[in-house]
């Protein structure tokens with residue numbers, strides 16, 4: 001793992017770049033364990049996705065990116081949220097071997113200090129922790145769909161560039177909506193009557 005890692009930048013790279021680009025900048029990413037994540041099975045149930053073959057580094061990055069994107073948007077169904085929690089918890093609970101030393105979990109316990117803290121063991125832990133901390137401030141640009149860190153709650157665009165480009169469109173949308181609304185006020189159809 002890189003000694004000093006800008007986890008925000010790394011998380012955005014995972015969410016926004018291609019797997020190849022991510023790999024060339026940050027290197028190999030640990031899979032989600034012996035139970036890897038298979039997005040082709042995701043539609044039926046996230047829980048099914050726990051079983052999968054070993055994946056190539058590119059596939060692993062793609063799968064982790066999909067999982068993280070899903071975590072940011074948060075699925076509606078409670079059972080999918082539960083499955084998401086389970087998958088994310090595997091990241092911290094799966095053993096990691098670095099230079100021949102295996103660490104069982106990302107939790108570090110210090111009885112003298114009386115603390116239990118998650119400590120990233122590798123890049124995947126670091127990214128998952130960043131996701132846990134920042135999920136609510138990461139948003140998707142309303143224009144270019146890139147993920148970005150919001151500075152303000154109402155931020156909708158990833159950059160001033162996207163904001164400037166979106167403004168005339170927004171105004172055009174508003175005018176169109178306003179026109180439709182005014183039109184809608186005129187009685188046109190009667191409710192409950194169907195034409196066949």
Ligand SMILES: [Zn+2]
Pocket residue numbers: 141142143144145146157158159162
């Ligand atoms: Zn944008």
